[in-house]
Amino acid sequence: MKETFTKGMARNIYYGGSVFFFLLFIGLTVDTVQKLPKTDNREAITDVVAFGKKIWEDNDCVGCHTLLGEGAYFAPELGNVYERYGKSTEAIKAFIKSRPVEGIKGRRSMPQFNLTEEELEGLAQFLKYANGIKANDWPPNIQG
Amino acid sequence: MNLKYESQSVAKLYFMAAIGLFVGQILFGVILGLQYVWGDFLFPAIPFNVARMVHTNLLIVWLLFGFMGASYYLVPEESQRELYSVKLAKILFWIFLVAGAVIVASYLLVPYAKLAEITGNDILPTMGREFLEQPTIGKIGIVIVVLGFLLNVGMTILSGRKTVINMILLTGLVGLAVFFLFAFYVPDNLVLDKYFWWFVVHLWVEGVWELILASLLAFVLIKVTGVDRELIEKWLYIIVAMALISGLLGTGHHFFYIGTPSYWLWIGSVFSALEPIPFFMLTLFAFNVVNKRRRDHPNKAATLWALGTAVMSFLGAGVWGFLHTLAPVNYYTHGTQITAAHGHMAFYGAYVMVVLTIISYAMPIMRGRKANPMRAQVVEMWSFWLMTVGMVFITLFLTGAGILQVYLQRLTDTPLPFMAVQEKLAVFYWMREVAGLVFLIGLIIYIISFFVNGKEGDEVAVTD
Numbered sequence: 001m002k003e004t005f006t007k008g009m010a011r012n013i014y015y016g017g018s019v020f021f022f023l024l025f026i027g028l029t030v031d032t033v034q035k036l037p038k039t040d041n042r043e044a045i046t047d048v049v050a051f052g053k054k055i056w057e058d059n060d061c062v063g064c065h066t067l068l069g070e071g072a073y074f075a076p077e078l079g080n081v082y083e084r085y086g087k088s089t090e091a092i093k094a095f096i097k098s099r100p101v102e103g104i105k106g107r108r109s110m111p112q113f114n115l116t117e118e119e120l121e122g123l124a125q126f127l128k129y130a131n132g133i134k135a136n137d138w139p140p141n142i143q144g
Numbered sequence: 145m146n147l148k149y150e151s152q153s154v155a156k157l158y159f160m161a162a163i164g165l166f167v168g169q170i171l172f173g174v175i176l177g178l179q180y181v182w183g184d185f186l187f188p189a190i191p192f193n194v195a196r197m198v199h200t201n202l203l204i205v206w207l208l209f210g211f212m213g214a215s216y217y218l219v220p221e222e223s224q225r226e227l228y229s230v231k232l233a234k235i236l237f238w239i240f241l242v243a244g245a246v247i248v249a250s251y252l253l254v255p256y257a258k259l260a261e262i263t264g265n266d267i268l269p270t271m272g273r274e275f276l277e278q279p280t281i282g283k284i285g286i287v288i289v290v291l292g293f294l295l296n297v298g299m300t301i302l303s304g305r306k307t308v309i310n311m312i313l314l315t316g317l318v319g320l321a322v323f324f325l326f327a328f329y330v331p332d333n334l335v336l337d338k339y340f341w342w343f344v345v346h347l348w349v350e351g352v353w354e355l356i357l358a359s360l361l362a363f364v365l366i367k368v369t370g371v372d373r374e375l376i377e378k379w380l381y382i383i384v385a386m387a388l389i390s391g392l393l394g395t396g397h398h399f400f401y402i403g404t405p406s407y408w409l410w411i412g413s414v415f416s417a418l419e420p421i422p423f424f425m426l427t428l429f430a431f432n433v434v435n436k437r438r439r440d441h442p443n444k445a446a447t448l449w450a451l452g453t454a455v456m457s458f459l460g461a462g463v464w465g466f467l468h469t470l471a472p473v474n475y476y477t478h479g480t481q482i483t484a485a486h487g488h489m490a491f492y493g494a495y496v497m498v499v500l501t502i503i504s505y506a507m508p509i510m511r512g513r514k515a516n517p518m519r520a521q522v523v524e525m526w527s528f529w530l531m532t533v534g535m536v537f538i539t540l541f542l543t544g545a546g547i548l549q550v551y552l553q554r555l556t557d558t559p560l561p562f563m564a565v566q567e568k569l570a571v572f573y574w575m576r577e578v579a580g581l582v583f584l585i586g587l588i589i590y591i592i593s594f595f596v597n598g599k600e601g602d603e604v605a606v607t608d
Contacts (some may be wrong), residue, residue: 002236006378007378010381011381011383013381014381017389018385018388021392022388025393026161028396029339029352031405032399032405033252033336033410036336039405040334040335040403041338042333051330052516056219056272056369057260057273057317058265058271059256059272060197062193062272063194063196063274064191064193065477066194068334068401068402073481073484074192074196075562076563077479077562079215084569101186102188103183105183105184111188111191125261134403135401136409138400138478139554139560140476140555141479141559143554143559144553
């Protein structure tokens with residue numbers, strides 16, 4: 001670096017730049033939070049859906065699956081599983097319920113979580129709600 | 145050679161714990177890699193998600209041990225005074241180690257839903273989100289440990305010499321603590337949940353952690369090259385300035401496809417495309433000061449780690465990050481093995497390597513010598529190459545898998561289901577596992593290097 005570029009200038013860029021962009025980021029966050037009702041499908045969040053989200057978290061589903069592309073890459077995307085399963089919450093529940101305790105020999109296997117009927121319904125309704133979030137047309141196709 | 149300040153030696157505890165947990169992390173990495181191709185390996189005893197929690201949580205915990213140890217070593221020397229409280233540092237060490245061990249053991253011993261129930265996740269639900277799986281009480285413990293640590297380091301700096309390195313490190317550490325608090329915000333609204341989850345994850349690894357990384361690297365470079373502090377501090381300022389200028393709005397590259405407004409497609413693409421710049425500057429900086437060195441420090445291994453950090457963080461975070469950061473590209477790569485490839489090399493290149501750099505520099509001094517005997521350094525440098533080349537190939541095989549996954553599942557006219565695609569990728573996953581074993585061998589050799597003694601007379605050459 002040339003001598004004309006002093007440490008004082010570098011320091012000012014650091015303080016000025018980071019404060020400016022931090023404030024801008026906060027401003028954009030406020031704007032985003034205000035605009036979310038248009039895309040986040042919040043009208044679908046019922047008590048059952050909120051309960052289902054808790055079941056999703058309590059069983060660490062995100063440790064294998066992705067949801068809107070975030071999570072682990074070991075098992076299928078579930079942000080659009082409702083559509084992939086023919087818009088049937090019953091089909092989702094049936095799949096989760098039917099997982100064999102000892103897994104499927106040699107294959108990636110989903111654990112048997114022994115969920116109650118209420119928990120299964122909550123989870124399925126939560127996935128249905130997630131499917132309704134407008135995520136800039138992602139995923140590209142039904143396979144997630 | 146003795147320590148400048150007696151209290152710096154508390155770092156040794158932290159470094160030993162860090163390395164021990166690192167071994168655990170890699171063993172679980174090898175298990176996970178195998179589960180990718182041998183689906184029911186260890187099932188149902190250790191399902192994939194449990195092994196993954198152990199793998200990622202151990203990484204985070206050992207890097208935190210590394211950052212804390214590094215701070216305890218660096219801060220007294222930079223501040224030119226003893227640490228505020230060695231006793232506090234030791235107490236917090238044991239609390240953190242026991243808490244960390246209990247959390248990880250509980251993942252393995254109790255089904256996760258049961259763990260949530262036992263630890264009262266109904267009262268303040270924070271569990272079950274990626275990387276933040278710790279029971280709420282564990283998170284509270286982490287906050288307490290970090291606050292105590294900040295008090296200790298902060299008091300030392302405030303009553304001592306305030307160098308640029310000290311101040312930037314402290315800013316990074318305070319940021320680390322502040323942004324972790326978003327781990328306690330878990331709204332029912334999934335989009336809000338995801339948006340603020342990134343305040344922990346992105347603002348850590350692509351924000352304040354970069355301040356920690358750059359200041360640790362600058363410290364080691366001053367020590368091993370003897371280059372004028374003024375020059376190094378100027379570089380440091382401009383690197384962390386670019387890191388925050390690009391990285392804050394760069395958070396937007398996570399807001400493309402999670403239900404957030406579409407203006408993030410532009411903001412996230414433009415600013416995250418700038419994120420490689422600070423990493424490239426870090427590389428220029430490291431090579432520049434090593435070339436201008438005023439002394440030949442006997443610790444060649446530490447210099448190698450420092451240069452390696454600069455290069456590998458640029459490749460992993462900069463190049464592999466840019467690869468999938470533009471919104472039209474990310475539309476296809478979002479949530480695929482491309483992300484996994486980037487994550488592995490970025491974490492290794494930036495954060496694993498910087499911690500190993502400062503351990504390599506400081507550990508010999510804490511053991512009473514300026515550098516390890518040459519024989520030990522050669523073994524350490526072998527471990528550097530094995531781990532680094534292992535990681536390069538892990539990344540390349542995952543990238544190959546990712547490209548094919550994107551094509552077969554998303555780009556072709558006849559997209560295949562996820563599991564059908566995964567089966568076709570098996571050969572890439574097998575090769576990744578082999579690369580992972582090379583990494584593990586490198587790690588074992590790394591540990592052996594601590595126990596290698598010099599020949600008679602060899603010691604003299606390296607102690608002065």
